[in-house]
Amino acid sequence: xxxxxxxxxxxxxxxxxxxxxxxxxxxxxxxxxxxxxxxxxxxxxxxxxxxxxxxxxxxxxxxxxxxxxxxxxxxxxxxxxxxxxxxxxxxxxxxxxxxxxxxxxxxxxxxxxxxxxxxxxxxxxxxxxxxxxxxxxxxxxxxxxxxxxxxxxxxxxxxxxxxxxxxxxxxxxxxxxxxxxxxxxxxxxxxxxxxxxxxxxxxxxxxxxxxxxxxxxxxxxxxxxxxxxxxxxxxxxxxxx
Numbered sequence: 001x002x003x004x005x006x007x008x009x010x011x012x013x014x015x016x017x018x019x020x021x022x023x024x025x026x027x028x029x030x031x032x033x034x035x036x037x038x039x040x041x042x043x044x045x046x047x048x049x050x051x052x053x054x055x056x057x058x059x060x061x062x063x064x065x066x067x068x069x070x071x072x073x074x075x076x077x078x079x080x081x082x083x084x085x086x087x088x089x090x091x092x093x094x095x096x097x098x099x100x101x102x103x104x105x106x107x108x109x110x111x112x113x114x115x116x117x118x119x120x121x122x123x124x125x126x127x128x129x130x131x132x133x134x135x136x137x138x139x140x141x142x143x144x145x146x147x148x149x150x151x152x153x154x155x156x157x158x159x160x161x162x163x164x165x166x167x168x169x170x171x172x173x174x175x176x177x178x179x180x181x182x183x184x185x186x187x188x189x190x191x192x193x194x195x196x197x198x199x200x201x202x203x204x205x206x207x208x209x210x211x212x213x214x215x216x217x218x219x220x221x222x223x224x225x226x227x228x229x230x231x232x233x234x235x236x237x238x239x240x241x
Contacts, residue, residue, distance in 0.1 A: 092142040094118065094135055097149050105147055110169035114203040118148040119158065119165040126181050129189065130164045136191040141204040168203045176201040 016022070091113075097105045106115050118134055120127040131148070138146040151158045151165065158165075161180075168176040178184075184193040198204045 090142065091145050092139050094131075094138050094146045094148050097147045099149070099153050102149065102154065105145075106167075106169055107172060109145060111172040113143065113145050115145045115147065115169040116198065116203055117154070117167040117169065118146065119151040119154050119163060119167065120148060121151055121160055121163050124160065124163055126187060127164045129187060130181055130184075130194070133189065133191040133194055137194050137198070137204075140191075140195070141198075144198075144204050166197075168198065168201050170202065175203070 095105070102117075106117050109115050116134075118131070120131060122128070134146060134148075138144070151160065151163050164181055166176075166178040167174060168178075178197060181187075181189055184197060195204060199206060
């Protein structure tokens, strides 16, 4: 029976020690790191993270098997990011509601997404200003739901002096409330002042730059490459036995 020189046996160790058969090549942790670094360098040279899904599809027809796996990872990550954005960015406007809608559109809805309820009276200048700014804020933060309701229709006998009022809901409960606009600068307030307040409460996310998103994709790709390299190594070892 032929001897398998790749097996880790005592006899093969003796033969290797005497130089009769070559020493078995072992992949060290440093080798794996070098392989990952090389793969990342190749990926960065082709600038995959800046390409669209269509451009990645075109490259799939041109690259070799190793590049194809990396391209498929990027393509899937890009598709997942698009789906995530589409599922989150589904609002963008202020929805007018009535008291009978409040539980469904605010309390119940806030179990799934953040909801900002804006209590107002149209004739008040400060409400006109906040309403205009909230429209801008809603358009910028499309994953948060914004609704508006006339103050005393929402809360019977609610005094106009308390308007505008913001009620912030999350997880089915009130997480914050802002009575009046003095904290935001009154008639000098800007959309950014409202965003800063909502961000402190947690109702909207901090803006994420394109560079930050690209960096996250890079980190995800590094993790995937490392897992793939280790997985391939495990398969190689299992085939030897």
